[in-house]
Amino acid sequence: YRDVLGLGTDFHAIANGSKLWYIAESVLDDYLRKLPKSELNVFDAVHAREDVKPGFIEGGFTLWDGSKDLVDYISKYFSERMCGKNVLEVGCGCGLPGIFAIKAGARLVRFQDYNSEVLKCWTIPNVIINSGSQNDADSHNEHTQLEFYSGDWFHLSKLWQSSANVKFDYIFASETIYRTDLYERLHNILETSLCQSGIVLLACKASYGPGGNIFDWLTYVENLGVFQTTTFKLTTSGVMRYIVKMIRA
Numbered sequence: 001y002r003d004v005l006g007l008g009t010d011f012h013a014i015a016n017g018s019k020l021w022y023i024a025e026s027v028l029d030d031y032l033r034k035l036p037k038s039e040l041n042v043f044d045a046v047h048a049r050e051d052v053k054p055g056f057i058e059g060g061f062t063l064w065d066g067s068k069d070l071v072d073y074i075s076k077y078f079s080e081r082m083c084g085k086n087v088l089e090v091g092c093g094c095g096l097p098g099i100f101a102i103k104a105g106a107r108l109v110r111f112q113d114y115n116s117e118v119l120k121c122w123t124i125p126n127v128i129i130n131s132g133s134q135n136d137a138d139s140h141n142e143h144t145q146l147e148f149y150s151g152d153w154f155h156l157s158k159l160w161q162s163s164a165n166v167k168f169d170y171i172f173a174s175e176t177i178y179r180t181d182l183y184e185r186l187h188n189i190l191e192t193s194l195c196q197s198g199i200v201l202l203a204c205k206a207s208y209g210p211g212g213n214i215f216d217w218l219t220y221v222e223n224l225g226v227f228q229t230t231t232f233k234l235t236t237s238g239v240m241r242y243i244v245k246m247i248r249a
Contacts, residue, residue: 004125022126066174066203085169094125097172108145116150153185157192167195177217199232200246
């Protein structure tokens with residue numbers, strides 16, 4: 001998928017004046033729809049223009065509002081804290097929050113998405129674009145180690161729990177609470193991956209069509225007692241959007 005790097009780009013502007021670049025969604029969609037079916041496991045979902053098809057694609061080819069909200073929040077309150085830290089972005093898709101962490105000097109950034117195609121066609125190209133070089137995937141902040149994992153949260157949390165896996169100072173998640181049946185898996189991977197003094201920052205809307213909502217998520221987390229939560233409201237009208245901060249109880 002190296003030719004993805006030649007596709008048109010768009011950017012998200014940050015308050016400090018810098019920009020995070022990414023392959024434009026519409027251009028990427030056109031590219032993916034022209035690929036032979038044998039080259040794309042999520043072919044049917046892409047051709048049906050489905051953002052989410054449970055078990056096949058979980059929104060990885062969509063730039064959700066929460067990703068931009070999270071970048072804006074991190075850049076305002078956590079930018080100077082990223083240097084030398086381990087950062088995990090779960091359900092990364094476009095990867096903007098993780099890319100911001102690279103630029104902020106993180107020691108390690110691990111990107112995770114359900115689909116390997118999302119990582120190959122969007123996340124990794126976006127990392128390369130923001131590195132200022134398109135020669136290879138290692139062209140990034142020379143002090144940052146990069147890792148890319150595809151797979152289901154259930155299996156990855158088991159894998160990372162059973163190995164001598166690194167723990168993360170920060171975990172970023174955007175729009176990951178849209179289905180209540182995923183809450184256990186999401187909670188498990190957060191619990192498995194966060195270091196003792198770490199912080200989870202989760203961007204979300206008040207509610208989602210598939211049934212997930214911030215109130216059920218907060219209740220679920222509270223009932224398990226592993227994390228303490230603090231909620232920050234980002235909007236006062238229209239679609240309500242939030243940042244949920246989670247630390248170990």
